[in-house]
Structures are given as structure tokens and as C-alpha cells.
Amino acid sequence: MRRGRRGRRDHSRQIDGKQILKPFPDRNPETLKTNQQPDLQNPSASSSTPLNEPTTSEPMSEFIARTSKQLPNRGKPVGVSRNRRDRAFKPRFVDVGHTNSSREERSKEGEEGEIKELGSLRRSNKEELCEEEEKGGGSVSELKNESNGERIEEPDSVEEVDYVGRRLEELQLGVAEVELSEEELRINDQLQEDELLAMESIYGDNVCILDKQRGLRSFQIHINAETSNELTISAKLSSSSDSGTKSDSADEFSYSFKVQYLPPIVLSCLLPKSYPSHLSPYFTVSVQWLDSGKISNICSMLDSLWREQPQQEVIFRWVAWLQSSSLSYLGFDEEIVLGPYGLRYTGDRRAISGSISPDVDIPSLKNYDDQQQQEIFCKNLHECCICFSEFAGSEFVRLPCQHFFCWKCMKTFSDMHVKEGTISKLLCPNAKCGGMVPPGLLKRLLGNEEFERWESLMLQKTLESMSDVVYCPRCETACIEDEDQHAQCSKCFFSYCSLCREQRHVGTACLTPELKLAILKERQNSSQLKHEQKRREQEMINEILSVREILRDAKQCPSCKMAISRIEGCNKMVCNNCGQYFCYRCNKAIDGYDHFRGGDCELFPQEAVQMWEERMMNDRQVVGQIQAQLFADRGHPCPTCGQINVKAGNNNHIFCWSCQNHYCYLCRKVVRRSSQHYGPRGCKQHTVE
Amino acid sequence: MSAMNSGGISAGGGGSRGGRSWHSTTSVSASGKRILKEMADLNMDPPSDCFAGPKGDNLYHWVATIIGPPGTPYQGGIYFLDITFPSDYPFKPPKVVFKTRIYHCNVDTAGTISLDVLKDGWSPALTISKVLLAIRSIFTAPDPYNPVVPGISRLYLADRAKHDELAAEWTLRFASNDVSIVEMNYMLLIISSVSSSWFALK
Numbered sequence: 001m002r003r004g005r006r007g008r009r010d011h012s013r014q015i016d017g018k019q020i021l022k023p024f025p026d027r028n029p030e031t032l033k034t035n036q037q038p039d040l041q042n043p044s045a046s047s048s049t050p051l052n053e054p055t056t057s058e059p060m061s062e063f064i065a066r067t068s069k070q071l072p073n074r075g076k077p078v079g080v081s082r083n084r085r086d087r088a089f090k091p092r093f094v095d096v097g098h099t100n101s102s103r104e105e106r107s108k109e110g111e112e113g114e115i116k117e118l119g120s121l122r123r124s125n126k127e128e129l130c131e132e133e134e135k136g137g138g139s140v141s142e143l144k145n146e147s148n149g150e151r152i153e154e155p156d157s158v159e160e161v162d163y164v165g166r167r168l169e170e171l172q173l174g175v176a177e178v179e180l181s182e183e184e185l186r187i188n189d190q191l192q193e194d195e196l197l198a199m200e201s202i203y204g205d206n207v208c209i210l211d212k213q214r215g216l217r218s219f220q221i222h223i224n225a226e227t228s229n230e231l232t233i234s235a236k237l238s239s240s241s242d243s244g245t246k247s248d249s250a251d252e253f254s255y256s257f258k259v260q261y262l263p264p265i266v267l268s269c270l271l272p273k274s275y276p277s278h279l280s281p282y283f284t285v286s287v288q289w290l291d292s293g294k295i296s297n298i299c300s301m302l303d304s305l306w307r308e309q310p311q312q313e314v315i316f317r318w319v320a321w322l323q324s325s326s327l328s329y330l331g332f333d334e335e336i337v338l339g340p341y342g343l344r345y346t347g348d349r350r351a352i353s354g355s356i357s358p359d360v361d362i363p364s365l366k367n368y369d370d371q372q373q374q375e376i377f378c379k380n381l382h383e384c385c386i387c388f389s390e391f392a393g394s395e396f397v398r399l400p401c402q403h404f405f406c407w408k409c410m411k412t413f414s415d416m417h418v419k420e421g422t423i424s425k426l427l428c429p430n431a432k433c434g435g436m437v438p439p440g441l442l443k444r445l446l447g448n449e450e451f452e453r454w455e456s457l458m459l460q461k462t463l464e465s466m467s468d469v470v471y472c473p474r475c476e477t478a479c480i481e482d483e484d485q486h487a488q489c490s491k492c493f494f495s496y497c498s499l500c501r502e503q504r505h506v507g508t509a510c511l512t513p514e515l516k517l518a519i520l521k522e523r524q525n526s527s528q529l530k531h532e533q534k535r536r537e538q539e540m541i542n543e544i545l546s547v548r549e550i551l552r553d554a555k556q557c558p559s560c561k562m563a564i565s566r567i568e569g570c571n572k573m574v575c576n577n578c579g580q581y582f583c584y585r586c587n588k589a590i591d592g593y594d595h596f597r598g599g600d601c602e603l604f605p606q607e608a609v610q611m612w613e614e615r616m617m618n619d620r621q622v623v624g625q626i627q628a629q630l631f632a633d634r635g636h637p638c639p640t641c642g643q644i645n646v647k648a649g650n651n652n653h654i655f656c657w658s659c660q661n662h663y664c665y666l667c668r669k670v671v672r673r674s675s676q677h678y679g680p681r682g683c684k685q686h687t688v689e
Numbered sequence: 690m691s692a693m694n695s696g697g698i699s700a701g702g703g704g705s706r707g708g709r710s711w712h713s714t715t716s717v718s719a720s721g722k723r724i725l726k727e728m729a730d731l732n733m734d735p736p737s738d739c740f741a742g743p744k745g746d747n748l749y750h751w752v753a754t755i756i757g758p759p760g761t762p763y764q765g766g767i768y769f770l771d772i773t774f775p776s777d778y779p780f781k782p783p784k785v786v787f788k789t790r791i792y793h794c795n796v797d798t799a800g801t802i803s804l805d806v807l808k809d810g811w812s813p814a815l816t817i818s819k820v821l822l823a824i825r826s827i828f829t830a831p832d833p834y835n836p837v838v839p840g841i842s843r844l845y846l847a848d849r850a851k852h853d854e855l856a857a858e859w860t861l862r863f864a865s866n867d868v869s870i871v872e873m874n875y876m877l878l879i880i881s882s883v884s885s886s887w888f889a890l891k
Contacts, residue, residue: 386779386813387719388726412719413813416780431812431819593839 164284164352168218168270171282171349178274185273192217192271195313203319206264217271222264223322230258233365235338235358255362256335259369263288265298265322269315276313280306283318288354289361291340294330295351298322301329338362384409386429397445401428401435407445414445423457473501513544520544558582558589570603571596624657639668650686653678720778724748727816739821741772749774751817753785755825757864762856763791763828766864770824771800772817782811785820792852792859794831794842802827803837 180188196219200207209219234256270282283302285295305321306314327333341357355361378393384406391406398404405413410429414437417426426442428435443451463469463478470481472489473496481487481498488495496503500510511519520541523529529537554565557575564575571584572593582589585601596603604612628635628644635646641659648654652665653674662671666683678685725748731741741753751772757763769788775781785807787800795803806815806823836842845852 387723388730389722408719409813413780416777429813431806431810431815 164220164266164268164286165213165218167284167349167352168268168282169213171284172216172270172272175272175279175282177272178278180274180277184277188273188275188277191276191313195315199315199319202316213270216273218269220266220268221319222266223319224264225262225322225327226324227262227327230260231262232256232258232335233338233362234335235362237358255358257362257366259365261369261372262336263365263368265326267318267322276311278311280310280314282350284350284352285322286352286354289336289338289365290330290353291338291355292348292351292353293340295353296348297330298326299348299350301326386413397441399428399435399437399441401430401433403428403430403433403435405429411445414442415450418446418450418454418457421457423454424461426454470498472496513548517541517544517548555582555584555587558587568608570608571601571605572603621657628657636665636668639663639670650688652683652685652687718776720774720776721748723779724774727818730816731818736818736822739818739825741817741821749776749778753817753821755821755828757860758825758828761828762853763793763860763864766791766860767866768864779813779815782807783817783820785824790859790863792841792856793827794833794836794838794845795827797837801837803835 196209196217199219199221200209203221206223207219207221209217212218234254236254266286268284268286272279272282275281280303283299285298285302287295287298290298301321302318305317309317327336338355338358338361341355376393377396380393381390382393382396382404383390384396384404386405386409389406395406396404397407397410413429414426417423426437427433428437442454446454469478470487471477472479472487472492472494474494475489475492477489477491479487479489485498486495486504487498494503497505497510502511520537523537524534524541550563550565554563555573556563557578557580559580560575560578562575562578564573566573566584572581572590572595573584574581580589581591583595583601585605588595593603595601624645625643627646631646632644635644637643638645638654638656638659638661640661640663641656643656643658645654645656645658647665653671654663654665655661656663662674663669664671664677664683666687669677671677674685677683728742738756738758739753741751744750744752751774753770753772755768755770757766757768759765767789768791771786771788773784775783785802785804787796787802790798790800797803802824804823804827806820831842831845833842833845841852844855
């Protein structure tokens with residue numbers, strides 16, 4: 001009886017014609033540590049991968065038809081590979097007592113299921129196995145799904161048949177057991193026990209020691225081959241769909257990608273009683289992503305390792321070799337090539353391959369890699385680049401642009417922007433990244449209320465950015481206008497002109513404010529109006545009057561039409577509402593001061609200049625200025641400010657009217673002490689021109 | 690940092706700053722923690738030519754100095770900056786102003802800096818050392834197309850040599866080490882008095 005297959009949940013016995021090809025043994029170790037545990041318990045999580053075996057009978061048969069033409073005899077269902085690749089983690093230590101009882105309950109079902117399966121052609125070999133096993137004394141011990149009724153509902157969920165176990169049994173039965181003396185048996189038993197203990201202590205969680213089946217020890221070990229940090233995997237993809245024929249190289253192209261983690265090599269062993277004195281252990285090697293040919297190479301290598309040192313414990317050597325040299329033995333030092341696919345397999349029974357086809361293998365490898373990376377990330381401590389504190393990876397949130405931040409900082413960041421309304425800045429906080437934050441994540445960060453606020457702000461902003469959106473005068477809903485200024489509100493069905501916001505007037509122009517004012521004033525005097533209406537129209541009059549008053553003095557910003565009036569300053573204005581620079585004089589949008597250099601508009605209007613001058617200048621300055629203008633050819637610029645000064649009389653000492661500095665006319669230099677500057681050694685103070 | 694200390698920083702409490710350890714009596718809030726961390730990082734691994742630290746007891750008010758990078762007209766000058774951290778730092782940018790007058794088209798006479806990182810381009814992942822690096826980069830490469838002082842940027846584009854000359858002059862006058870200014874002024878005084886007395890004799 002095989003027992004102790006921990007936590008195996010099996011549903012390959014779909015009774016209603018759905019066939020699930022399981023047989024790929026899932027991997028036990030590493031599981032307990034991961035936080036995928038809870039995921040695992042939830043079977044629905046497992047069905048997320050598209051790789052799980054098809055649950056309807058059709059694709060299954062196609063599958064099988066496609067890939068196992070060559071295997072009438074072999075129980076190796078090629079559909080095998082799929083299951084649980086990326087899961088691989090189940091609770092290892094199942095309560096055996098519980099298991100037993102459930103097994104008893106279900107063993108009947110199991111048998112039924114088996115028998116039903118026997119009807120399938122493909123399963124012909126399994127049939128043999130089943131029969132053998134039954135002969136071997138008992139129902140096949142499939143551990144049924146502990147979570148009882150889920151088998152049928154969740155055909156994809158976790159586990160599979162103890163395919164490996166059966167294979168091992170098959171191998172065992174193929175070899176005749178050696179007769180040993182009591183003493184030898186005892187010695188072997190001791191050696192085996194020691195060896196298994198050593199394995200457990202070295203490899204810890206990667207080893208899963210199974211309960212004895214028929215008195216024989218067995219275990220399974222997951223071996224992660226040593227690899228460089230980043231591996232390139234490539235696969236040839238051929239356009240030909242017929243896997244039987246070889247495709248020419250013209251049709252093929254190769255796809256390669258990088259991963260950091262590979263699914264492990266699973267070595268399962270069944271130790272015969274005469275190990276290590278006579279026989280080597282029965283083993284199977286299963287690798288998800290290697291094809292059977294290569295795995296059988298590995299198996300033969302393991303054989304030769306045994307033969308090197310027969311009668312010695314060999315398991316550790318095997319594991320060590322598998323770990324360190326298996327990949328390079330296959331020639332995969334730098335790059336791993338998947339395939340070949342669709343070849344007939346005529347080799348080793350001990351090789352169990354999970355490889356089906358590129359479009360199934362590649363996503364599963366990638367998935368496994370992603371999951372491992374995610375696990376490692378969650379386990380390690382990382383530093384958030386906003387608050388500089390360290391947290392475990394699970395406290396972090398990762399954005400699609402691959403930047404990650406701690407939950408608290410992200411929450412503060414989002415809250416702040418939503419509160420202030422600056423949602424256009426609510427992007428990836430990393431400098432220069434600007435990646436978007438997915439709304440689902442945002443909802444979790446903000447909470448429902450704030451998220452609603454965010455949504456309405458987003459809507460508002462988007463509508464504002466669309467130029468042809470106008471708001472209905474009656475109900476304020478957003479409407480789209482067409483090219484002739486017409487808009488119709490979808491809520492109140494008001495059809496209006498977007499310019500004057502009145503009812504649509506085809507053909508006639510909009511009412512000018514003056515006309516409107518006149519009409520309204522007229523109506524005020526009429527007696528027909530009701531009180532309410534009269535009051536409303538009076539308000540409209542007031543509004544028109546105030547707008548008129550505003551527009552009298554102010555100019556409108558060319559881009560947002562905000563009315564701006566200038567109190568003092570130059571003609572270069574900046575609108576407070578939208579930030580647009582414009583010229584106050586001609587009301588055009590400008591950029592910089594170039595607009596004022598050529599052309600009509602001067603920077604300072606004439607009256608401003610005059611006012612300034614009146615304030616600043618006294619008479620003497622005015623005279624000086626006028627003189628400068630009149631005698632421009634005779635004057636020359638002051639060294640300090642550049643204004644033209646005319647020499648008065650013969651005196652070479654000039655007092656600049658503009659900047660009030662003294663300077664010498666002759667040498668054009670600023671003079672600090674005139675007694676020093678002019679004299680017999682210096683410039684002459686009085687010269688005739 | 691020790692070289693700068695011996696050069697005579699005139700900011701308050703300058704000399705002892707390197708060795709002081711902070712007691713976090715101030716804030717346990719997020720911004721306080723982050724500022725403390727940044728200070729620890731700066732002490733551990735100071736960037737070249739830059740120094741920053743709290744002014745006195747207030748964690749949110751720092752003083753920084755930048756040495757004019759070689760190869761620019763500002764070389765050899767020591768520029769003091771005032772940094773104020775908002776209470777919701779790092780989600781809002783710190784306010785940085787030049788306390789030393791500088792002839793630069795992106796710094797106005799009041800010392801306000803026009804730098805995208807300090808306004809719209811701020812991100813919570815940025816630190817003070819990165820900001821100081823950004824400021825130092827505008828020394829090397831002023832941006833005359835977004836000036837705060839149009840006159841300087843016009844000169845920069847029209848007559849680069851003259852601009853550099855003026856910048857160097859301002860550096861000498863305002864940003865040089867105190868000691869040298871004192872010496873210079875002293876020497877000028879002596880020369881002028883000597884020459885004036887000599888003239889008087891004439």
C-alpha cells in the first residue's frame with residue numbers, strides 16, 4: 001500500500017468522462033515556506049493558468065491524439081505535463097490517520113473510477129498497471145482529495161495520481177528481488193535509514209520522505225540545478241502544426257527569453273531491500289521542461305554513477321551530480337534549448353517528461369520564474385525609496401512600471417493628491433517615471449469615498465480637455481457641440497446655441513448683449529409678467545450690465561477668456577487662470593518679449609512712460625533729455641547708463657541727466673574726484689569743440 | 690567637510706555640525722523620520738562639494754553650501770543655501786533659496802531658484818542630495834530659455850565671454866571665502882591711502 005503521499009489531492013478519476021491526465025507528480029518541498037500556501041488551499045486560484053489540463057474530453061483527446069501517436073503502449077500520457085507546474089506546493093505533512101480514513105472512504109470510488117478509465121484506449125497501459133497493482137494486493141492508493149466534494153467541481157485543482165509511484169512499482173516489479181539473509185537485510189535497512197536521514201538533514205525541505213510501501217522506503221527530492229543568475233531559454237517554433245514531420249529550417253524561428261529560476265528536477269526513488277548491497281534504487285526522473293530523450297540520458301548517467309561504485313550508497317552522489325552537472329552534461333551551460341518536440345520516444349521508462357509543446361512550456365516556465373521571483377521578493381527585506389524604512393516584501397505594492405513602494409507611502413501619496421485635486425500628478429512617484437497607477441490599485445489605496453472623488457475629478461478633467469464640450473444652461477450636464485455652435489442636452493433635451501446659451505436660433509445671429517438688454521428692460525415694464533419671472537429677468541439684466549462693465553475696462557485672455565484688467569505695469573500680461581502670456585494692447589497670445597520688439601505694440605504704453613517721467617524727472621532732467629534729443633549727433637552716451645548727454649558750453653565735466661553720475665566728456669570715464677581727474681596731468685576741463 | 694570647516698563657514702553653529710548626533714525629540718512623524726534618515730545618509734556618504742545640515746535645533750530648517758564647480762565662472766565660490774522642509778515632506782518639495790548673491794540667469798536677486806525639480810518635477814523619491822546635485826548642474830549648464838533674470842540670459846546668449854566675466858566678478862565679490870575678501874579690502878584700503886597721500890604730496 002502506498003501511503004503517505006502527503007497532501008496529494010487527486011482528481012484524475014473524473015467519472016463523468018472528463019479525463020484529466022495528471023500523472024505529472026507535483027513537487028512537495030519548498031511549499032511550506034511560501035505564502036502561496038493559502039493560494040493553494042484555494043483551488044480556484046490554481047485554475048488561473050491556461051496550462052492546466054483541459055477539462056473537457058475533446059481537447060484532451062486532441063491533445064493525446066496530437067502528442068501520443070507514438071505511445072500506444074506507454075502509460076505516459078503526454079498530456080501529463082500540465083498540472084501544477086507552477087503550483088507545486090502542497091501541504092506536505094498530511095495527517096496520515098486522516099488520510100487513511102478518507103482513503104478507505106474513497107477507495108471504492110477510486111476503484112470504480114479506475115475501472116471506468118480502463119475503457120479508454122489511451123489508458124491501455126494504465127490498465128496493465130492497475131491490474132498489476134491490484135494483483136499486488138490492494139487498491140491503488142490514490143489519495144483522494146481531502147476537500148471532499150471538490151473533485152468534480154475543480155478538475156484542475158491541485159494534485160494528481162501517483163503516477164510516479166506506479167511507475168516505480170512497475171520498475172520494481174520488473175526486477176527480481178534478490179534473496180538476502182537476515183543479517184544483510186538488517187544491514188541494508190540500517191544503511192538506508194542513515195542515508196535518508198542524512199539526505200533530510202542536508203536538503204531539508206526539498207526532500208519528501210514517503211511512507212513505506214510494502215515495506216520499502218521511498219522518497220522524492222526536488223533538485224534545483226545550479227545555474228548562473230540569469231538563464232536564456234530558447235525554443236524553436238515551427239510553423240508546421242504537424243508534429244510528426246520534421247519541418248524545414250525555413251519555417252522555423254527561435255524564440256528566446258530569460259529567467260532566473262527553473263522548475264526543479266524531481267528524483268523519486270524506491271529503495272529495494274537489497275540496496276545498497278546488490279541493487280540500485282528504482283528511480284524516476286521527472287523534469288517539466290526537458291524532453292524524454294534528454295531525461296533518459298540523465299537516467300543512464302545515474303546508472304553509470306551507480307556502476308562506478310556499486311554497493312555504496314549512491315543517492316547523495318546522484319543528487320549532487322544532478323544539482324551541479326546535469327545541465328552542463330546536456331550541453332546547457334549557457335543557453336537552454338527546449339525541444340525537440342513531437343519525436344517518438346522509445347527510451348527509458350524512468351524518464352518522465354513534462355514537455356509538451358512550446359506554446360505550453362514557455363508560458364509555464366515564465367510563470368514559474370515569475371512566481372519564484374515574487375516569493376523571493378516577498379521574503380526579503382526591501383527599502384522603500386520614499387520613507388527609507390525597511391519592510392518585508394509583502395508590505396510593498398508594485399506598479400506596472402515595476403517600481404515598488406511601501407503601502408503606507410503610496411497611500412499617503414494618493415490621498416494627498418486626491419485631496420488637493422491634483423490628480424494629474426497621481427502617477428508613479430519615482431522621479432522621471434510617470435507610469436500610470438491602475439485604477440483597481442487606486443481603489444484599494446484610497447477607499448471607496450476617496451476613489452469616487454478621484455473618479456469625478458478625472459471625469460471633469462477629461463471633459464475640460466475636450467474642446468467641444470459645453471454645459472447645458474438649464475441642467476449643467478456636459479454636452480457635445482457640433483460645428484455650427486449647436487448643442488443638445490441629453491438629459492433635458494434642451495437644444496441651444498453654445499455661443500449665447502439661449503435657445504437655438506437657426507439663421508439669425510446671437511442676440512447682442514445690448515439688444516438683449518433693451519428687450520429685457522422693455523419686458524420689465526410690462527404688466528403681464530408674473531412676479532417670479534420678473535425677478536429672474538431683472539437678475540439677467542443685472543448680469544448683462546455687470547459683464548458689460550467688466551468688459552469695458554478689461555481684456556479677455558486669448559485662451560481661457562477670463563476678463564483681466566490692468567492696473568499698472570507693462571503690456572506683457574500673464575493670465576492667472578491658465579498661465580497664458582498675452583499682450584494687453586492687441587490681445588494676442590505671446591511668448592517672451594519678442595512681440596514688443598518689432599511691430600506696433602510697445603512694451604510700455606505711452607501714458608505710462610509719461611507718468612513715470614513726470615514722477616521721476618525734474619526740470620533739469622527734462623531739459624537734458626530734450627537737448628539730447630535735439631542734438632543727438634553732438635552728444636554721446638554716458639558710460640554708466642548709456643543715455644545721450646550734450647556738452648554744455650566748454651565744460652568737459654558732464655553730470656548725466658539720467659543716472660546722475662559725473663563723467664568726463666573727453667575720456668568718457670566716470671569721475672569721482674574732479675580735482676584729481678582734471679588738472680595739468682589729466683584731462684582739460686574746458687576745451688572748445 | 691573638514692576642509693570646509695577650517696575655511697570658516699559663517700553659518701550658525703557651523704563648526705560642530707559634523708560630530709553632533711541627533712536626538713529625535715522632534716518628530717516621530719513620517720517627514721521627521723525621513724529627514725533624519727537623509728541626514729544620516731549625508732553624514733555617511735557626503736557628495737563632493739556639497740554640505741547640508743540642520744541650522745540649529747529645528748530639523749526642518751537646513752543650511753547647505755555648494756562650492757562653485759571648476760570649469761565654470763563660479764569656481765572657487767562658496768554659495769550658501771537655505772532649505773526649508775514642509776511638514777508633508779517628502780510629498781511636497783523643499784524650499785531652497787540662495788543666500789549668497791550669484792550672477793545666474795535662473796536665480797533672481799532674492800535668491801529664489803527656478804528649477805523644475807523644486808516645483809512641478811518634484812517626486813517623493815528625490816532626496817536633498819539629489820536636489821543639491823541638480824542645483825550644481827545648473828551652475829555648469831544654465832538654462833537661458835527659462836530665465837528668471839532676462840537680462841542675464843540675454844547676455845549669456847549674446848556675449849558669453851562677458852557673461853562669464855561678470856559671473857566671475859560676482860563670485861569674487863560675494864561668494865568668495867571671507868578671509869580673502871577681508872584681505873583684499875584691506876589691501877585696497879592701503880593702496881588707496883598710500884596713493885592718495887602720494888598725490889597729496891604732489
